[in-house]
Amino acid sequence: MRARRIIGSLAAGVLLLGGAPLAVGADTLAPRYAPGRAVYEKWCAPCHDPGIIHPGTHALMTKYPGGSRASGAITAWTDLPVSYVTFMVRHGISVMPQFRKTEISDEELASLAAYLARNTPTR
Amino acid sequence: MRVPPNVSAAAYAQALAEFAQAIGGEWVFTSDADLDLYRDAFSPFLNEPEERIASGALAPLSTEQVQQIVRIANKYRIPLYPISTGRNLGYGGSAPAYSGSVVLDLKRMNRILEVNEQHAFALVEPGVSYFDLYHHIQEHKLKVWIDCPDPGWGSVMGNALDRGGGYTTANYRNHFDSHCGMEIVLPNGELLRTGMGAIPNAQTWQQYKSGCGPWIDGIFSQSNYGIVTKMGFWLMPQPEAYQRCTVSVPRYKDLLPLVEILNFVENSRITSGFPDLESPLLGYPPVGQIQLWNETGPPKMSAEQLNLMKGTKLGYSPQIEAYGTRAGIPYWRLWLSFHGPEEVIQAQWRAAQRHFARIDGAKFAVVDQVKLPVAAQQATQYHEPELGVPSLRAFSIGARTPWNPTPSKGHMWFSPIIPRSGEAIIEANRVFSEAAKSLGMPLFTTFTLPACFWERAFIFILATPVTEDPKTNMHYREGFKKLIEIGGQHGWGEYRTAPVFQHAVMDVYSFNNHALQRFHATLKDAIDPNGILSAGRYDIWPRHLREKT
Numbered sequence: 001m002r003a004r005r006i007i008g009s010l011a012a013g014v015l016l017l018g019g020a021p022l023a024v025g026a027d028t029l030a031p032r033y034a035p036g037r038a039v040y041e042k043w044c045a046p047c048h049d050p051g052i053i054h055p056g057t058h059a060l061m062t063k064y065p066g067g068s069r070a071s072g073a074i075t076a077w078t079d080l081p082v083s084y085v086t087f088m089v090r091h092g093i094s095v096m097p098q099f100r101k102t103e104i105s106d107e108e109l110a111s112l113a114a115y116l117a118r119n120t121p122t123r
Numbered sequence: 124m125r126v127p128p129n130v131s132a133a134a135y136a137q138a139l140a141e142f143a144q145a146i147g148g149e150w151v152f153t154s155d156a157d158l159d160l161y162r163d164a165f166s167p168f169l170n171e172p173e174e175r176i177a178s179g180a181l182a183p184l185s186t187e188q189v190q191q192i193v194r195i196a197n198k199y200r201i202p203l204y205p206i207s208t209g210r211n212l213g214y215g216g217s218a219p220a221y222s223g224s225v226v227l228d229l230k231r232m233n234r235i236l237e238v239n240e241q242h243a244f245a246l247v248e249p250g251v252s253y254f255d256l257y258h259h260i261q262e263h264k265l266k267v268w269i270d271c272p273d274p275g276w277g278s279v280m281g282n283a284l285d286r287g288g289g290y291t292t293a294n295y296r297n298h299f300d301s302h303c304g305m306e307i308v309l310p311n312g313e314l315l316r317t318g319m320g321a322i323p324n325a326q327t328w329q330q331y332k333s334g335c336g337p338w339i340d341g342i343f344s345q346s347n348y349g350i351v352t353k354m355g356f357w358l359m360p361q362p363e364a365y366q367r368c369t370v371s372v373p374r375y376k377d378l379l380p381l382v383e384i385l386n387f388v389e390n391s392r393i394t395s396g397f398p399d400l401e402s403p404l405l406g407y408p409p410v411g412q413i414q415l416w417n418e419t420g421p422p423k424m425s426a427e428q429l430n431l432m433k434g435t436k437l438g439y440s441p442q443i444e445a446y447g448t449r450a451g452i453p454y455w456r457l458w459l460s461f462h463g464p465e466e467v468i469q470a471q472w473r474a475a476q477r478h479f480a481r482i483d484g485a486k487f488a489v490v491d492q493v494k495l496p497v498a499a500q501q502a503t504q505y506h507e508p509e510l511g512v513p514s515l516r517a518f519s520i521g522a523r524t525p526w527n528p529t530p531s532k533g534h535m536w537f538s539p540i541i542p543r544s545g546e547a548i549i550e551a552n553r554v555f556s557e558a559a560k561s562l563g564m565p566l567f568t569t570f571t572l573p574a575c576f577w578e579r580a581f582i583f584i585l586a587t588p589v590t591e592d593p594k595t596n597m598h599y600r601e602g603f604k605k606l607i608e609i610g611g612q613h614g615w616g617e618y619r620t621a622p623v624f625q626h627a628v629m630d631v632y633s634f635n636n637h638a639l640q641r642f643h644a645t646l647k648d649a650i651d652p653n654g655i656l657s658a659g660r661y662d663i664w665p666r667h668l669r670e671k672t
Contacts (some may be wrong), residue, residue, distance in 0.1 A: 018358065042254075043238055046254070046275065046276070046514060046515040047518060048514050052418045052419070053414075053418060053503050053516055054515075054516075054645065055417075055516065055518040055522045056518075056522075057521065058417075058418060058523075059522045059524065062523050062525055062528075063525055073184065073345060085217035090156075091161065092164050094462055094521070094522060094523060094530040094531070094532065095518055095521045095522050095530065095531065095532070095533055095534075096164075096167075096518075097165070097210075097212060097216065098159075098160050098162070098164060100160040100184045100209060100217065100228065100230070100334070100472030101152070101158070101162065101182075101230050101527075102230040102231050102250075103158065103208075103209075110641040118445065
């Protein structure tokens with residue numbers, strides 16, 4: 001069945017791209033980033049977790065083929081400054097809407113941005 | 124500081140001070156930066172002067188605070204616009220219908236008040252999303268299912284009040300129909316409970332819908348007569364198994380008996396899962412697989428098939444039909460799904476096949492057999508909402524993918540209700556494809572199939588893109604309005620629409636010199652004499668604004 005093939009190849013894609021939720025690797029995360037990761041998991045993960053079944057990740061994979069952004073998964077990026085995360089959450093892009101303060105408060109946004117920027121060297 | 128229309132700056136300042144006293148200053152938003160967060164992210168008026176914007180936003184935490192806000196708003200004639208989670212994207216988002224209104228953001232009212240496993244219901248506040256309710260049920264290991272639409276961050280209550288739909292079984296897919304009991308803050312600040320909830324110490328508020336006397340719940344959906352602060356929903360007991368099957372038929376004309384038999388087997392409850400129509404020969408996906416097509420690309424087709432598709436008229440040509448027969452590609456495929464005990468499903472599927480077998484050449488296949496429950500991770504192998512699991516995968520629509528190098532800024536759904544028949548599908552294709560072509564609207568490829576959310580009618584959904592170019596957006600807006608009008612001339616009307624099109628849509632519902640709209644206005648004047656609540660929502664305007672519009 002064609003539909004089976006689509007589903008089959010999709011499942012394989014998820015596997016290759018690391019379909020397991022990032023929280024599994026929680027042990028290695030410095031405790032100060034835990035609140036930011038919680039915000040990520042509630043608000044960002046459904047679109048930005050690894051794998052093409054997440055529309056944000058698929059869009060970023062397509063936009064940045066090759067190089068350090070190729071996985072499309074923002075939790076793994078090494079060039080994601082705090083200011084960029086803050087801007088995107090409050091302004092949105094393409095079909096990603098902006099988020100209100102009743103959804104992600106300024107304090108939560110600061111912790112989210114710190115979490116996502118943790119692998120990005122500060123200048 | 125922005126000021127609502129017809130309100131003096133001094134009166135607004137006084138009102139804001141009183142709002143702050145009622146709910147706390149940090150939950151009163153007035154800066155441009157904060158209020159821009161309430162813009163409709165999918166507005167077809169993006170960056171144009173007509174875009175609907177908020178003059179303020181208030182985020183209460185309790186029903187009592189909502190009552191206080193409403194009383195203050197009456198005192199100063201402040202136009203309010205309640206939202207639940209504000210994620211009604213494609214249908215208006217978090218922006219007010221009447222520009223300059225103060226948005227009443229109910230997202231912080233996010234308590235799940237009860238999930239009752241024995242009687243299979245939930246009672247929730249407006250800010251509870253499908254994700255929230257799903258996670259709550261999982262954490263507490265409750266054996267009940269939610270029925271969710273594609274965007275899992277939507278409000279359970281808000282989606283029902285805008286009369287949205289989902290993907291499990293027929294009794295639950297219509298979210299307004301599956302509600303049971305409401306609590307409402309009326310425009311004068313008074314608290315009302317509907318159905319059995321009107322009995323003090325009610326014992327069956329979420330078990331019996333209508334109570335006694337006129338059943339008024341309907342007037343609080345797609346309207347502006349009150350602020351719903353609690354709402355009950357019937358949930359489906361967790362089924363034992365799920366099975367998805369297909370019925371494939373070879374000829375164009377088979378669409379007619381295919382739909383006719385679908386209606387019979389569904390209305391007889393031989394099948395009750397979400398039915399879905401596909402055309403393998405014309406390359407039109409079933410609704411539940413659009414996300415797969417966006418993720419892995421459309422199915423590969425031969426050059427001959429693609430070429431023949433271009434030569435079809437209303438999706439038909441004898442040549443493509445012959446090609447389909449030769450290549451073994453069905454013209455139409457109906458997806459049926461079943462939820463329940465394994466032995467019941469097998470009996471239902473056998474009975475369904477017996478009925479569809481009267482179409483000559485019909486072929487049957489079982490595609491998925493799933494023992495329930497499944498973990499959310501396993502559900503990603505399927506269209507999650509059909510397994511009662513919320514997701515945001517549908518946001519692949521319009522997003523950048525290898526097959527869509529120019530992502531959109533969102534979309535507006537053109538979604539008229541048409542009869543549930545093959546003839547109506549063909550007629551809607553004829554009427555709307557001719558109209559779309561003459562209007563220059565990019566809505567059709569070869570043939571469009573409707574969505575089967577409702578048991579007794581189709582929704583003929585067409586996604587109209589929103590772009591960053593105001594000229595293009597204006598062109599699409601005007602075309603969209605024209606399509607609404609043309610639909611109306613054929614007796615078809617939208618089931619739901621964004622505020623910018625609510626006037627055009629309600630104008631179609633014009634029997635007896637707009638008797639329905641005049642009745643809405645009569646209610647508005649009686650229930651909300653100061654016209655403070657959601658002016659303009661579904662084209663219901665308070666008296667002081669009716670003359671102006």
